[in-house]
Amino acid sequence: MEKEIFNFFTGLVEKISGISYGAGKEYLVKSRLNELALTLGYKDIKELYSVVKTRLTPQLLTQIVDALTTNETYFFRDQHPFEALKNHIFPELFKLKEKEKKISIWSAACSTGQEPYSIAMLLVEYFSNYLKTYRISILATDISPTAIKKAKEGVYNQIEVNRGLPVTFLVKYFKQQGANWKIDDKIKRMVRFEIMNLLEAGKKIREKFDLIFCRYVLIYFSNETKKKVLSDIWRLLNPGGYLFLGSTEIPAITFPDMERKILGKTICYRKKL
Ligand SMILES: C[S@@+](CC[C@H](N)C(=O)[O-])C[C@H]1O[C@@H](n2cnc3c(N)ncnc32)[C@H](O)[C@@H]1O
Structure with a gap:
């Protein structure tokens, strides 16, 4: 993924949620945002990026943050x-x-x-x-x-x-x-x-x-x-x-x-x- 796109999305998500994606997480960020892009009817993360750069709605921002959360959990975790x-x-x-x-x-x-x-x-x-x-x-x-x-x-x-x-x-x-x-x-x-x-x-x-x-x-x-x-x-x-x-x-x-x-x-x- 182009560094510019990675930095843009991770910067945005950290500002809103605090979630900090350091170097080495490019693959994870790319795969999750590609999936979101497809769900929303865009070709790929690059197209999503150009949409976000021109008209970022509150709903789209929520969806981007949501896509980059890690929801791993289970009942009675750690007992x-x-x-x-x-x-x-x-x-x-x-x-x-x-x-x-x-x-x-x-x-x-x-x-x-x-x-x-x-x-x-x-x-x-x-x-x-x-x-x-x-x-x-x-x-x-x-x-x-x-x-x-x-x-x-x-x-x-x-x-x-x-x-x-x-x-x-x-x-x-x-x-x-x-x-x-x-x-x-x-x-x-x-x-x-x-x-x-x-x-x-x-x-x-x-x-x-x-x-x-x-x-x-x-x-x-x-x-x-x-x-x-x-x-x-x-x-x-x-x-x-x-x-x-x-x-x-x-x-x-x-x-x-x-x-x-x-x-x-x-x-x-x-x-x-
Ligand atoms: C790994 S899960 C942990 C869930 C549960 N507490 C447990 O221990 O099993 C982390 C959760 O933190 C949430 N999260 C991340 N950033 C957050 C924020 N700024 N405010 C509220 N929840 C956040 C994610 O959406 C995710 O569901």
Whole structure:
């Protein structure tokens, strides 16, 4: 791909989403944008480039950003964070919120929904007694409209349900729909999905959370963007609340009220009370 085209598209996408495509990613960018060009009825990426240069509509910009997101995810990803939720964090949060009786959760960059649905299933499976009296709010956001559409539908194919989801949960919380599996309405209703850019979340989100999952998204950002997003997210966490990053990620910035916690086999970050 001509360097000029690569630089143009990657510059545009980084400005909007923070996703930084360095050298070596030319093939990936080219194949994804070629696919988008064909879907939109253009000959190839070069034709898409000339269209974008002359009349870039907000809708086309969204489609370009969407095409360059990586939506890899699966149910109960990495397993250990969910064990920590079950064994340490939810028991602690239910106690901490005994008076208020409300727990707010945010799955930031939720992709196609497996992460927030895993949290919801875990709550129903192990904490159903508390759910009778506590209000649980789960907000799940992502910049990708395609991912959010699929998340809202809650329909997964056989390969997707074979990744990370215990068979007992599949039987209990999904219904077969042809060759696919549809998540139970009860679980679906627990999660609120919204298209949202993490770069704007600090300004847009008004509520605060007791638990934030922001996993495997900051890895795509520059160091400067990681620090900005992490600062915004940290401000949205309630005292006593927990933040999870991906298991290989370390915070690009730390805060005086940030405690690093090892819970079982996972690491997370707690905001001091
Ligand atoms: C690799 S997936 C991770 C999904 C999930 N958190 C997990 O750990 O399985 C990364 C997600 O981040 C989203 N993303 C990338 N940049 C974003 C941004 N600026 N705002 C919101 N979501 C973003 C992508 O659309 C993608 O769905």
